[in-house]
Amino acid sequence: MESDSALRTAPEPDYRALFAAIPAPLMVLAPDFTIAAVNDAFVKASLTERAAIIGRGVFEVFPDNPGDPQPTGSAMLRASLERVLRTRERDTMAVQKYDVRAGASFEERHWSVINIPVLDADGTLTHILHRAEDVTQFRNWLAREESMESRLDRQSREIEQANHRLREANEELDVRVVARTEELRKEREYFQSLLMAVPVPISVMLGPEHRFVLENDAHRAMSQHRDIIGKPYREAFPDAAPTLLPVLDRIYATGEPYVADRQLVRFAMNTGGTAEDGIFSISWYPLFGVNGEVEGIITSTVNLTEQVRAEAEMHDRDARFRSLFASIDEGFGIIEMLYDDAGKPADYRFREANDAFFTHTGMPEEVIGKTALDIYPGLERHWIETYGRVADTGEPVRFENEARAMGRWFDVYAFRIGNPARREVALLFKDIAERKRNEAELRESERRALDSALAAQAERSRIDALLQAAPAGIVVTDASGVIRQSNAAHRRLWGERCDGEQAAMRSGWWADGSARHGLPLAPEDWVTARVLRGEEAPRATIEIETCDTPPVRRIVLITGAPIRDEAGAVSGAVVTQMDITDRVRAEEALRQDDRRKDEFLAMLAHELRNPLSPIGAAADLLAMGRLDAARVKQTSAVISRQVKHMTGLVDDLLDVSRVTRGLITLEREKLDARRIVAEAVEQVRPLIDARRHQLTVHTPPEPAYVLGDQKRLTQVMTNLLNNAAKYTPLDGSIVVAVELDGGVVRMRVTDNGIGMTPDVLARAFELFSQAERTSDRSQGGLGIGLALVKSLVELHGGTVSAHSDAIGEGSTFTLCLPRIAAQAAVKPETSGIAPAAPGKALKVMVVDDNADAAEMLAMYVEALGHEVSVEYSSIRALALAQSVRPDVCLLDIGLPDMDGYELARRLRADPASAGAMLVAVTGYGQEQDRNRTRAAGFDQHFVKPVDTAALAELLRMAAEKSAQ
Incomplete structure (x- = not known):
């Protein structure tokens, strides 16, 4: 009762001053979340000014940090305030990150927040008391500890339990305090409710004895619900009095506030319990009366014992970790990622590092606090991007890369630590430049070895390709002469049957043979043996017998060369075998x-x-x-x-x-082989009769038609009959037969003459080939007749062959031609040249630079009764033609001053000779020569020596035509 009386008689405290002096940050919000009031501690903690925020919306004044990728502060605060409006009950928020504006940027802050409804007498919510305790430093220690030791799970659970106990303690109301102050509630309910709602332990003491007249729920909970109201401080807290009473007396006497941060105080938590040392943060503010005198003291107390103990443990762990990191060989450092205006990683700042960090990087210790680009402006971009991804995603990464700007290689393990918003990345790494150099040297050595191996393989492949592509047979032997490698040409030369035996056989076996002069080679003379004895390039031409069935004799040129090792000793041989059989033949x-x-x-x-x-x-x-x-x-x-x-x-x-040369043009027509034989017999009859041969001709009764050139086929048969007549002794026998054999017409000439040896038969139709000649050359001939026969017969699609049993047994030549059907009549025979008949004498001009030829031809033409003029020059011939006006011009082609072609063109262009008959007299008689003379304007073409009978007939016909 004494205490109650003292309380009632005590002067009423100034609640506005009390609200302003409370050390815990407090803010009063209207139901629309407009800021109604703030105390000094809130202004200081929020880095604001009271005049700048009163009357403004709380979310306008305190927006989220735009640089935070995942801000939650405003959303969580709004949700808590709306719960208070809805339930009219206090709402305690979990520790929340809510950055505050510091000039143009934001500072990271963490808050422990309680939102308390303020109700009037009718229970209507008039305001919300917002209490926010800045726990950033403590939170940072926790975050750092979490990254160093699995997020400090145990400490987190302890802190959560402490928060839970704190919430429970705050919810207990001291009924006695509420009852004692009920009569004053209407006057002081505003500030008193604020004071009571503050979760920070607060008490009010009056008088020089420092008697407690007021405490809030938080203070009651802290003092374990001691009955202290009305009691002086010495009695209420006897354990702490020796330490704190001098402080209270000084404040009461001087009127100056005092703050004891982390004050060691002995304090019994339970009444009658054992006093223990505790760590408290205590703020004392004097209360002044209306007369300006100190009437009492407001105390704000925060029990930091558990926090300090946790900090001490964290310091111990941090020291252990730092000792560990200082002792490890790997470099360890913590960096803070820095971002540009677009939110992309732009650089990073070095925050902490162990001694090995500086050893591995070569950086001085002064880099702490500086950015990477400050130290190495040329640092590769991939370092910043990699660490930025770790900071943004939280996914650790292990990698190796080169820092060219530092001249080093690093093996790095990077992982994010602490709160993601801090964007801190821990680096555990080591310098692997030496290892990389060794690896590079090893790779280079391996590359050189591989290049050498590949080059050797390529060289072997090229050598093998050359070996296999070589047209000559090649074998490679070892020092003992055993074949180690051979090519396809070798196997083709010796026969495939030999191939399977090669590996077990010595190279000498195939070199066995005889020299070109027929003598066998001794083993020591084999090319392989000579090479293995050290001869540089021995060679031998030998005749060998292959493994084919039946064996084939071949002439082979064998050469060899030694293979020498590094010491110059012969280690093998390369032997080539060139089949020169065809070349020799x-x-x-x-x-x-x-x-x-x-x-x-x-x-x-x-x-x-x-x-x-x-x-x-x-x-x-x-x-x-x-x-x-x-x-x-x-x-x-x-x-x-x-x-x-x-x-x-x-x-x-x-x-x-x-x-x-393929210049013969055949005038093909249907011919009767019987007639061809008859014409040939007629031409050769004088020779046959002269040698008194008996000629017998056998022909079938029906026509034997072939398609061919009459002149050329008659020439063939005439040649065969001539040979038979010449090479058959006097009074011999010649038989000519025409036979029909299905689709073939066979013409055969058989004689009983000198015959032919097999050697002569084999080359009978070769050019310049004849039987043995006698010195008297009695049979004559150039040895080209049968070659001409064979060529002409083949042009007609036929064949010709020769047969003779032996010398003196005669010969048979057989000509076979394709037979054609008898559908067209045989070409009628043409008469010979008509005898000359008298007619008008012609004026003939002869032009030839060969005077003898010109004179003889002129004499012959004059003998035919014609008037002849002779000229030896083309130019003079043109002048002569204008005066003579010739009827016929006999012109040589190979004239010196103007060839016969040009002379003919000019004679045709001259009116005096335009109508004359122009006759070419030349040694050129091929078809293209005849075509050229026709193109130049000639009417006829004679080949030297001139066929005088044909020339006489031509002039006779020209004379008759002129006489008409």
């Missing part, structure tokens, strides 16, 4: 051709000299001028026969040339 054939060519040239010279001898003698005889007409005629006949013989030789040569 070709060389032999060329030698045979050269021999036949030489024989042919000798024959040709002989055959040309034979007719030239009587021609020369006849010319000398005529020059004597003593011959009568009969002798002149006889001499002329000799010359004519010999010229005809020479013409035949030249014609044969030209025919062979034209056939071999």
Whole structure:
């Protein structure tokens, strides 16, 4: 009762001053969340000014930090305030991150918040008391500890339990305090309700004895519900009095406030319990009366014992961790990511580091607090991006990379620590530059080894490709002569059957053979043996027998070269085998051709000299001028026969040339083989009769039609009959037969002459080939007849063959041609040249630069009764033509000053000679030559020597035409 009386007589405290002096940050909100009042502690904690925030909405004054990727402060505060409006009950929020504006930026803050409804007498909510305790430092310690030791699970649970006890304690009301102050409630309910709602322990003491007149629920809970109202401080807290009474007395005496942060106080938590030391944060503020004198003291007390104990434990753990990190070889550091205006990682700041950090990076200790780009402006972007991803996603990463700006390689494990909003990343790493250099050197060594191996493999592949592609047979042996490698050409040369035996056989076995001169080779003379003895490039041409069935004899050129090791010793051999069989045979054939060519040239010279001898003698005889007409005629006949013989030789040569070059054009028509034989017999009859041969001809009764050129086929049969007549001794027998055999017409010429050896038969149809010649050359000929026969027959799609049983047994030549149906009549025979008949004498101009040829031709034309003019120059011939106005011009082509083609064109252009018959007289007689003379304007083409009978007939017809 004494205490109640003292309370009633005590002066009423100034609640406005009390509200302003409360050390806990307090804010009063209207139901629309407009700020109605704040105390000094709130202004200080929120970094604001009272005049700038009163009357404004709380979310306008305190927006979320736009730089926080996941802000939750305003949303959680709004939800709590709305619960208070809805339930009219206090709402305690969990520790919440809510950054505050600091100038143009924001500072990270964490708050422990209680929102308490303030009701009037009718129970209407008039205001909300918002109490916010700044626990940022404590939270940071917790966050740091969480990252260092699995988020400090145990400490988190203890803090959560403490918060739970705090919420329970705050919810207990001291009924006695409420009863004692009921009579004053209406006057002081506003500030008293605020005071009572503050979760910070607050008490009010009056008088010099410091008697308690008021305490809030938080204070009652802290003092374990001691009965202290009306009691002086010494009696209420005897354990703490020795320490704190001097402080209270000084404040009461001086009127100056006092704050004891982390004050050590002995305090019995339970009445009658044992006093223990505790750590408290105590704020004392004097209460002044109306007279300005100190009347009492307001006390705000926060029990920090558990917090300090937790901090001490954290400091101990931090020290242990720092000792651990200082002792490990790996570098350890903590960085803070920095972002640009677009929210992308732009740099990072070094916050902490162990000693190994500076060893591995080479950085000085002064880098702490600086950014990476401050130290290394050229730092690669990937470092910032990688750490930024870790800070943003929380996903740790392990990687190796090069920091070229630092000249080092690092193996890094990066992981986010603490609150994600702090964007701190821990780095555990080591310098692996030496390892990378070793790896690079190893890779380079491996690369060089691989390159060498690949080069060697490529070289082996190239060598093997060259070996297999080589046309010559190649084998590689070891030092003992065993074959280690061979190519396809070797197997083709020796036969596939040998291939399976090679590996077990020595290289000498295939080198066995005889030298080209026929003597066998001794083993020591084998090329392989010679190479293995050290000879550099031995070679041998041998004749071998292959493994084929049946075996084949081949001529092989074998060469070899030694394979030497690094010391120069012979370690093997490379032996090549070139099959030169075809080359040797070709060389032999060329030698045979050269021999036949030489024989042919000798024959040709002989055959040309034979007719030239009587021609020369006849010319000398005529020059004597003593011959009568009969002798002149006889001499002329000799010359004519010999010229005809020479013409035949030249014609044969030209025919062979034209056939071999494909210049023969066949005038194909349906022909009866019986008629071809008859014409050939007619042409050769004089020779047959002269040699007194018996000729028998067998032909079928029905026509034997073939498609061919009559002139050329007659030439073929004539040649065969000529050979039979020449190479059959006098009084011999010749049989000509025409046979029909299905679709084939067979013409056969058989004689009982000298016959042929097998060697002669094998080359009977080769050019320049003849049987053995006698010195008297009695049969004559150039050895080109049968070659011409074969070519002409093949042009007709036929075949020709020769047969002879033996020397002296005669020969048979068989000609086979395709038979055609008898649907068209055989081409009628043409008559020979008509005998000359008298007619008008023609004016003939002869032009040839060969004076003898021109004079002889002029004499012959004059003998035919024509008027002849001779000129040896083309230019003078043009002038002569204008005066003579010739009917016929006989022109040589190879003229010196103007060729015969141009002369003909000019004669055609001159009116004096435009109508003359132009006749080309030339040594060029091929088809293209005839085409060219026609194009130049010539009417006829004669080949030298001129066929005089044909020329006489041409002039006779021209004379008759002129006479009409």
